[in-house]
Amino acid sequence: MRTPNPVARDYYGILGVSRDASDDDIKRAYRKLARQYHPDVNPDPEAQEKFKDINAAYEVLSDDRKRQIVDLGGDPLAPGGGGAGPGGPGGAGPFVGFQDIMDAFFGGAAGGSRGPRPRTRPGADAILRLELDLNETAFGVEAPITVDTAVLCTTCSGAGTAAGTHLATCEACGGRGEVQSVQRTFLGQVVSARPCTVCQGYGTTIPHPCPTCAGDGRVRTRRSLTVKIPAGVEDGMRIRLAQQGEVGPGGGTAGDLYVEIHERTHDVYSRKGDDLHCRVTVPMTAAALGTRLTIKTLDSEEVVDVKPGTQPGSTLRLRARGVPHLRGTGRGDLYVHLDVRTPTKLDADQERMLRDFAKTRGEEVAELTKQGGFFSRMRDAFNGHA
Ligand SMILES: [Zn+2]
Numbered sequence: 001m002r003t004p005n006p007v008a009r010d011y012y013g014i015l016g017v018s019r020d021a022s023d024d025d026i027k028r029a030y031r032k033l034a035r036q037y038h039p040d041v042n043p044d045p046e047a048q049e050k051f052k053d054i055n056a057a058y059e060v061l062s063d064d065r066k067r068q069i070v071d072l073g074g075d076p077l078a079p080g081g082g083g084a085g086p087g088g089p090g091g092a093g094p095f096v097g098f099q100d101i102m103d104a105f106f107g108g109a110a111g112g113s114r115g116p117r118p119r120t121r122p123g124a125d126a127i128l129r130l131e132l133d134l135n136e137t138a139f140g141v142e143a144p145i146t147v148d149t150a151v152l153c154t155t156c157s158g159a160g161t162a163a164g165t166h167l168a169t170c171e172a173c174g175g176r177g178e179v180q181s182v183q184r185t186f187l188g189q190v191v192s193a194r195p196c197t198v199c200q201g202y203g204t205t206i207p208h209p210c211p212t213c214a215g216d217g218r219v220r221t222r223r224s225l226t227v228k229i230p231a232g233v234e235d236g237m238r239i240r241l242a243q244q245g246e247v248g249p250g251g252g253t254a255g256d257l258y259v260e261i262h263e264r265t266h267d268v269y270s271r272k273g274d275d276l277h278c279r280v281t282v283p284m285t286a287a288a289l290g291t292r293l294t295i296k297t298l299d300s301e302e303v304v305d306v307k308p309g310t311q312p313g314s315t316l317r318l319r320a321r322g323v324p325h326l327r328g329t330g331r332g333d334l335y336v337h338l339d340v341r342t343p344t345k346l347d348a349d350q351e352r353m354l355r356d357f358a359k360t361r362g363e364e365v366a367e368l369t370k371q372g373g374f375f376s377r378m379r380d381a382f383n384g385h386a
């Protein structure tokens with residue numbers, strides 16, 4: 001007798017049947033739950049887990065030998081659980097795969113709803129990265145691009161057959177694209193179907209493939225296109241060119257081509273949305289006295305006034321000198337950040353003039369001692385919290 005396994009799963013509980021349930025009770029409970037949790041019916045990930053449990057419980061409780069192990073406190077599906085006969089875990093007996101059973105329940109195979117798969121299928125989308133300068137993203141550009149994709153084979157126009165030849169009905173599957181097998185199970189006969197390996201499920205074969213495309217109906221080639229980039233696009237945006245992607249197998253409708261915009265970093269401007277930012281250095285004297293600057297924008301030159309008494313970190317805003325809006329009209333702004341530069345390397349005259357200047361303003365300036373420290377306490381330098 002087996003030692004009770006502390007982690008044995010409650011297979012009766014999973015199916016919601018009592019320990020003395022008959023084979024029919026178990027079968028009925030399983031069918032009911034399987035219908036409810038089948039992935040085709042219930043795509044919820046939790047339901048899929050539950051579906052696996054239900055199948056496991058059924059596998060165990062519908063097999064007299066495995067059920068006996070459970071009744072003795074074991075778990076025939078646990079590693080080393082001792083339930084499996086020849087062929088390894090779960091491989092015992094004539095038990096067919098769960099998918100076959102579900103097919104039998106829902107008519108997937110027996111109903112013949114699948115049939116041969118079409119040779120002509122839609123093509124895949126393609127994506128291409130396009131690097132642009134700020135001027136190009138801001139004002140738009142017609143950019144030449146080169147794309148490597150599958151295109152329609154012009155030799156066979158997508159049919160895949162050599163000139164003057166035709167597709168042949170697959171002899172292995174009689175054109176159905178799948179091969180059926182019948183297995184005896186507890187439900188009676190279960191018909192299961194597998195794609196035909198001779199024709200890969202197409203139902204037809206190509207006795208004489210097109211020499212250009214070897215039967216695929218398409219060839220890979222490099223094409224040159226011009227993509228019109230609208231003004232105001234941003235880094236990471238994608239422009240869709242309908243049906244410029246891969247042609248499908250058998251000459252199926254082409255997928256779309258997506259051109260993904262990558263904006264190169266600009267030497268002067270940084271971009272935030274449709275606003276631009278740049279930095280301009282202003283000498284301390286100019287910031288104090290006021291000055292006039294010529295600012296080069298993306299597409300113009302603007303003369304702007306720096307007011308007397310301009311502080312470090314001040315910003316000038318040039319309205320509508322940023323990037324044009326992609327949708328609608330108008331443009332973002334250009335922000336000019338002013339870096340006020342303190343003079344360095346003063347000569348003796350300049351230093352004396354600055355000290356005199358400070359004195360006239362009543363500003364206490366400590367003098368550097370020969371030891372490198374300062375005399376003054378600089379009481380007035382503290383304004384409180386930053
Ligand atoms: Zn061809």
Ligand SMILES: [Zn+2]
Binds near residue numbers: 170177199201
């Ligand atoms: Zn076939």
